[in-house]
Amino acid sequence: MRYSWKGYWGAAAAAAGILLIGLFVMARVMPPGVSWPKAIILSALTMGCATLGFLAYRYADEVMLQTHKTAWFWGGLGAAVAMVPAVIVVGWHLVPFPLLPPRLDRPQIYFVLGMECMLVAQLIGFIAVHNYKRWLR
Amino acid sequence: MKNRLRVLRAEKGWSQAELAERLGVARQSVNAIETGKFDPSLPLAFRIARLFGQPVEAIFEDADDGGQRPS
Numbered sequence: 001m002r003y004s005w006k007g008y009w010g011a012a013a014a015a016a017g018i019l020l021i022g023l024f025v026m027a028r029v030m031p032p033g034v035s036w037p038k039a040i041i042l043s044a045l046t047m048g049c050a051t052l053g054f055l056a057y058r059y060a061d062e063v064m065l066q067t068h069k070t071a072w073f074w075g076g077l078g079a080a081v082a083m084v085p086a087v088i089v090v091g092w093h094l095v096p097f098p099l100l101p102p103r104l105d106r107p108q109i110y111f112v113l114g115m116e117c118m119l120v121a122q123l124i125g126f127i128a129v130h131n132y133k134r135w136l137r
Numbered sequence: 138m139k140n141r142l143r144v145l146r147a148e149k150g151w152s153q154a155e156l157a158e159r160l161g162v163a164r165q166s167v168n169a170i171e172t173g174k175f176d177p178s179l180p181l182a183f184r185i186a187r188l189f190g191q192p193v194e195a196i197f198e199d200a201d202d203g204g205q206r207p208s
Contacts (some may be wrong), residue, residue: 002161033138063166063175133174 007059015052019045034108042112067133068126076127083121087114139198143171145189160184 022045026038057065089095091110143159146156146167153171157164160181169175176197186193 003157003163003166005163061162061166062178062181063169064163066175 002059003064004060008056008064011052011056011059015049015056018052019049034112067130070133071120071126071130075127075129076122077125078120078129079125080118082125083118087118090114133134138176138200139168139173141196141198142167142177142185144173145191149189156188159188 022041026041029040030041057068060068091114139195142150142156142203146161147197151159153167154164157167160180167177170177182197189196
């Protein structure tokens with residue numbers, strides 16, 4: 001495993017760029033609501049970003065890789081557990097989900113949003129643990 | 138695990154970036170090893186040892202053995 005700054009950050013930047021472009025197209029170009037094209041784009045975005053993420057890891061050194069593994073484990077696991085109460089109360093409509101327009105308040109949207117929110121929460125957990133290990137420990 | 142990496146690097150007059158380049162790791166990783174935040178794998182520890190021309194146990198010291206080394 002040979003560290004390469006260009007390789008690592010290039011793949012990471014490509015993943016972020018593809019994700020942003022895909023989300024922009026889905027939000028601004030395509031009609032609102034659920035559809036096959038949106039499902040395919042969302043799935044492809046997830047797979048594509050994950051593939052580029054694994055590619056980036058090929059250029060990371062062992063310290064970076066181990067820090068990432070620890071951060072994914074503790075941050076991702078912690079966020080997933082912490083999300084359970086939120087998913088229950090929002091899914092059962094005990095509290096409204098403030099970001100969701102009323103026309104999108106449908107079970108299908110809730111399913112995808114719940115999954116995406118879980119991924120975002122895991123990402124936040126990862127960033128928190130990663131920065132703790134890198135700067136504060 | 139304690140180590141003498143910072144001292145050995147200073148003796149050679151290398152910066153963290155130079156050492157990182159020679160080891161094929163990121164500069165931040167050299168810093169993490171020097172400050173004891175991260176224990177390197179055996180392959181990396183042997184690479185470090187080869188680079189400085191010393192045995193691994195002369196560079197890395199197990200915190201649990203009370204500083205005693207085999208004779």
